[in-house]
Amino acid sequence: MCRFAQSPGARREALRRCDQFAGEQADRFLCPSAVEKGESSVGKEVRVVFRPAGRGVRVPQGVTVAAAANLAGVALEQVCGGKGTCGKCKVRLLSGSLGPVTEAERRHLTPEERASGVRLACQATLLEDATVEVAWAAVAGAVSILVDGVLEPVALDPPVRKDVLQVPPATLDDPLAHYAALQRALPGADDLSPGVAALRALPEALREGSGRVTAVRWGKRLLAVEPGDTSQVLLGFACDIGTTTVVGYLLDLRTGERLGVASTLNPQTRFGDDVVSRVEMAGRDAAGLEALRSVIVDAINELIGQAAGQAGVAREQVYALAVVGNTAMHHLFLGLNPISLGHSPYVPVVADPLELRAWDVGLRAHPEARLLVLPNIAGFVGADTVGVLLATRLLQSDQVRLAIDIGTNGEMALGTRVRMLACSTAAGPAFEGAQLSHGMRAAAGAIDHVDLRGEEIVVHSIGRGKLRGICGSGVVDAIAALRQLEVIDTTGRLASPDLLAPEVRRVLAHRLVPHAQGGAFVLAPAEQTATGVPVLLTQRDIRQIQLAKGAIRAGIEIMMKELAVAPEQVAGVALAGAFGNYIRPESALAIGLMPRFPKAEVTPVGNAAGAGAQMALLSREAWREAARIAAQVEYLELSLRKDFPQVFMEAMMF
Numbered sequence: 307m308c309r310f311a312q313s314p315g316a317r318r319e320a321l322r323r324c325d326q327f328a329g330e331q332a333d334r335f336l337c338p339s340a341v342e343k344g345e346s347s348v349g350k351e352v353r354v355v356f357r358p359a360g361r362g363v364r365v366p367q368g369v370t371v372a373a374a375a376n377l378a379g380v381a382l383e384q385v386c387g388g389k390g391t392c393g394k395c396k397v398r399l400l401s402g403s404l405g406p407v408t409e410a411e412r413r414h415l416t417p418e419e420r421a422s423g424v425r426l427a428c429q430a431t432l433l434e435d436a437t438v439e440v441a442w443a444a445v446a447g448a449v450s451i452l453v454d455g456v457l458e459p460v461a462l463d464p465p466v467r468k469d470v471l472q473v474p475p476a477t478l479d480d481p482l483a484h485y486a487a488l489q490r491a492l493p494g495a496d497d498l499s500p501g502v503a504a505l506r507a508l509p510e511a512l513r514e515g516s517g518r519v520t521a522v523r524w525g526k527r528l529l530a531v532e533p534g535d536t537s538q539v540l541l542g543f544a545c546d547i548g549t550t551t552v553v554g555y556l557l558d559l560r561t562g563e564r565l566g567v568a569s570t571l572n573p574q575t576r577f578g579d580d581v582v583s584r585v586e587m588a589g590r591d592a593a594g595l596e597a598l599r600s601v602i603v604d605a606i607n608e609l610i611g612q613a614a615g616q617a618g619v620a621r622e623q624v625y626a627l628a629v630v631g632n633t634a635m636h637h638l639f640l641g642l643n644p645i646s647l648g649h650s651p652y653v654p655v656v657a658d659p660l661e662l663r664a665w666d667v668g669l670r671a672h673p674e675a676r677l678l679v680l681p682n683i684a685g686f687v688g689a690d691t692v693g694v695l696l697a698t699r700l701l702q703s704d705q706v707r708l709a710i711d712i713g714t715n716g717e718m719a720l721g722t723r724v725r726m727l728a729c730s731t732a733a734g735p736a737f738e739g740a741q742l743s744h745g746m747r748a749a750a751g752a753i754d755h756v757d758l759r760g761e762e763i764v765v766h767s768i769g770r771g772k773l774r775g776i777c778g779s780g781v782v783d784a785i786a787a788l789r790q791l792e793v794i795d796t797t798g799r800l801a802s803p804d805l806l807a808p809e810v811r812r813v814l815a816h817r818l819v820p821h822a823q824g825g826a827f828v829l830a831p832a833e834q835t836a837t838g839v840p841v842l843l844t845q846r847d848i849r850q851i852q853l854a855k856g857a858i859r860a861g862i863e864i865m866m867k868e869l870a871v872a873p874e875q876v877a878g879v880a881l882a883g884a885f886g887n888y889i890r891p892e893s894a895l896a897i898g899l900m901p902r903f904p905k906a907e908v909t910p911v912g913n914a915a916g917a918g919a920q921m922a923l924l925s926r927e928a929w930r931e932a933a934r935i936a937a938q939v940e941y942l943e944l945s946l947r948k949d950f951p952q953v954f955m956e957a958m959m960f
Contacts, residue, residue, distance in 0.1 A: 367434075386580075404432065488519070544922075555919075595638070662679065683728055718862055738885065752773075753765045798852045877907075
């Protein structure tokens with residue numbers, strides 16, 4: 307496997323490969339009309355400058371603005387992976403010329419926007435030197451990333467340990483080799499296997515420490531020998547690779563204390579917000595897979611450096627790492643072709659727990675550091691779900707419990723220690739603001755909550771600036787509030803103003819406006835927004851949420867049916883992930899995201915997947931438990947259920 311980003315030179319090589327990938331694949335980034343006409347002009351180059359970032363890049367003529375932005379390091383919102391279906395990557399042409407407007411742009415852009423030079427970056431092609439302004443809403447910028455999660459106490463027993471030894475010097479009477487002398491000083495080390503790096507470091511460590519050294523062991527493997535007593539510094543790094551965000555935790559493995567936390571947007575989002583887009587890209591050719599692999603490895607290395615900087619330590623002091631992620635993220639991180647996940651029977655390359663040399667996958671820690679990769683359950687239920695179940699201890703419960711992790715995908719598990727089922731639904735993008743007309747991630751300017759004051763709708767946003775859109779928790783609140791006022795009926799249809807109750811009509815009738823997507827409700831008027839465009843909840847947006855919540859609800863109900871569990875038998879519900887942490891449980895129940903469980907306590911558990919990764923790093927028993935979870939949990943393939951269509955249709959109702 308290629309090792310990128312392990313030195314400044316290697317990082318430059320990784321960037322060169324990404325540039326090479328974009329150049330080699332330039333025809334893929336031409337607008338549809340250009341592809342049909344065979345208008346690739348890869349031989350001629352044009353220069354494009356992006357404002358306000360001020361970054362410029364030279365690219366082949368005919369390449370899309372989005373492809374050029376990727377090469378320039380300008381991260382755009384490309385929810386649909388550049389297919390022209392989401393309309394999120396709006397840019398404005400300031401100078402130069404672009405290719406003809408496509409049908410996708412006619413669908414997503416108003417005549418006024420097109421007249422003012424607004425285009426979709428994934429559709430507009432560069433014909434000559436140009437300057438392009440990137441709208442704030444199109445930038446994949448800083449988002450609110452959930453880092454905290456329920457971290458159950460574990461008996462500290464990390465897979466790496468340090469032993470402080472006093473190794474006597476060799477004498478003519480006892481001319482023992484250095485390593486043999488170390489083995490003699492270390493009880494139970496007869497079958498210890500040394501690495502070459504440890505043997506190379508041994509003589510100098512003995513001299514520098516005057517015979518006093520610290521042996522670093524991983525099971526039966528001697529990883530390193532350090533001069534003197536370094537036993538007070540034993541570090542590990544746990545990472546949760548989400549489809550949208552990546553979070554890393556630096557841990558003191560002696561005490562379990564968290565020393566540093568760092569997070570970032572998953573850089574793979576530039577190739578598409580959803581898993582399917584990335585799986586398709588990786589399966590298309592080796593360059594696509596390598597581009598996806600190298601950017602996520604680089605991102606994790608950045609997080610290791612940031613967390614180490616917070617703690618005032620060097621990354622080379624990290625000897626143990628652990629990673630969780632859904633099956634697709636797991637494969638892309640390891641450089642495994644995930645194409646089998648995209649076709650029936652949707653099997654992964656590997657589901658087993660893995661112990662690897664971190665350096666071999668490109669991670670920059672101690673050169674001999676080891677990496678734990680938690681196991682997958684199935685093609686669409688990955689190590690992140692194992693982490694959630696490990697952190698919430700659902701599989702140790704005698705009572706029926708439910709865990710729901712809604713990220714870019716929706717994964718659920720239901721059962722007891724006797725039997726546990728898990729399933730997955732493609733529900734997350736809508737809840738993360740994708741697929742919605744004014745949807746956005748949870749970032750500054752996003753409406754994150756909506757409240758009722760009598761019949762009036764009151765919105766709350768992230769930050770203190772003007773409004774820019776609405777994120778998932780805000781959409782759920784808004785629909786719950788409008789459903790309570792009967793502005794939305796049980797089928798999800800927006801009511802006509804004349805059918806509203808008199809008091810509701812008096813206060814809200816002016817907010818119901820005509821719209822090309824079947825009508826809309828004005829959540830915020832134009833004067834309250836940063837874009838000068840009102841934030842709307844359209845009829846199509848409501849349908850998207852119905853599809854997403856219907857899939858989640860149907861998955862839960864089918865698992866209950868399979869286990870013969872009634873709602874009153876469910877003792878607890880754990881809502882995991884950022885969406886689960888910020889959504890109001892009462893709003894989730896109001897829109898029917900899940901059944902009403904009369905005896906269950908609904909508890910947000912935060913980033914439980916990341917908590918599970920930390921537990922596996924702190925405790926060998928927790929690591930073994932992760933393997934047991936993956937082996938014991940039964941995957942329920944919803945597409946094979948004949949009752950799924952009917953249950954799904956009923957679950958879409960409010």
